[in-house]
Amino acid sequence: MKLFPVLQQWRYQLQKHPSQMIAVATVLTIGLFVPQAWMNWRTYQEFNRLRYQELRLQYLSDRITHLDEVLTMSALMNAATGDPKWEQRYRDYAPKLDVAIQESIKLVPDLYATDVAKQVDAANQKLVEMEQRSLFLVQKNQRSQAFQLLQSPAYSEQKQVYANGVAQRNRLLEQQLNQQEIEYQHTLFISFAGTIASITLLIPVWWIVLIVLKWYLQDQAIAEQALAENNQELTQALDKLREAQLSMHGERLASLSQMVAGVAHEINNPLGFIRGNVSYVHQTTQSLFDLVQAYQEQIPEPPLALQDQLEDLDLPFLQADLTKALQSMQSGSDRIQE
Secondary structure (H helix, E strand, O other): OOHHHHHHHHHHHHHHOHHHHHHHHHHHHHHHHHHHHHHHHHHHHHHHHHHHHHHHHHHHHHHHHHHHHHHHHHHHHHHHHOOHHHHHHHHHHHHHHHHHHHHHHHHOOOHHHOHHHHHHHHHHHHHHHHHHHHHHHHHOOOHHHHHHHHOOHHHHHHHHHHHHHHHHHHHHHHHHHHHHHHHHHHHHHHHHHHHHHHHHHHHHHHHHHHHHHHHHHHHHHHHHHHHHHHOHHHHHHHHHHHHHHHHHHHHHHHHHHHHHHHHHHHHHHHHHHHHHHHHHHHHHHHHHHHHHHHHHHHOOOOOHHHHHHHHHHOHHHHHHHHHHHHHHHHHHHHHHHO
16 A cells, blocks of 8 residues: 555656656666677677688688699799799799798688698698709709609609698688687677667666656646646747748758759769779770780790780789779779669
8 A cells, every 4th residue: 555655756756857767768778788889899890800811811722722833833844844934933933922821821820830730831841942953953954853853752742741731721721710600600699689688678668768758748748738828929929930940941951952962963973984984994904805815816925025024914813803893893883873
């Protein structure tokens, strides 16, 4: 029986001071969602880091394999032909391989500290020593000995050890990335569960706030009705003021609509030039690459200086990369247009 007066008193206090309940609900909401938002941001950053690391490591792995084959082929061709351009090609690409390996180590230092990585590095060092030895023999006009060295069982064995080690290292790398992805999914699940828990807790709190506001608004409506009955002229003045505000609001909306239309027009005009030029550049670039390919078919053995320039340019990679860039520009302009 004593509970009913207590509830009435509590309701009366909330009706008179709804700001207190709103303040409590606001503080509770901020206290729950600020840490949650920080956790979501950290989760998003971790996802971006994992995505970048995975893509970069895949690119570096393919590049290391490609450069290693280039060095092997250059050493073999140098021993077979005695042409100094192959030795120069070998020395040009060797630093690129070192750069790619160092970047991979920087991305996953723990993986390169394993026994598998050390085995791969030892095999690579032996291969480099034998390849360097073959280059020296060719310089001494001992091409047959250089070729035999690169065709020897010892060289083939180290190549096999290197290939097996790289394959095993790639499997370990994939396992490590998968483990990181599982940890990311676990963090994402915790973040999602925290969000659900926060919402579940806040729903009744804000439901109470809405009830309190409803009570407060009801009291305000009664007071306004009494004031309107006692002062009709003031009510009419307020009505005129509301009409003026609505009219001003309509004028503002009309001005805003004109401004938005103008902005859209100003964006669409240069966007049309961009889209048209991207398409034209794409067609022209493809035509130029087709022309270069036709020249290569007609002149399979160009001058040595031109061959070096073509090798430095890395035409296939340039063609693929430029095509992707133009496609990305086209995609970006499509998104802007949408």
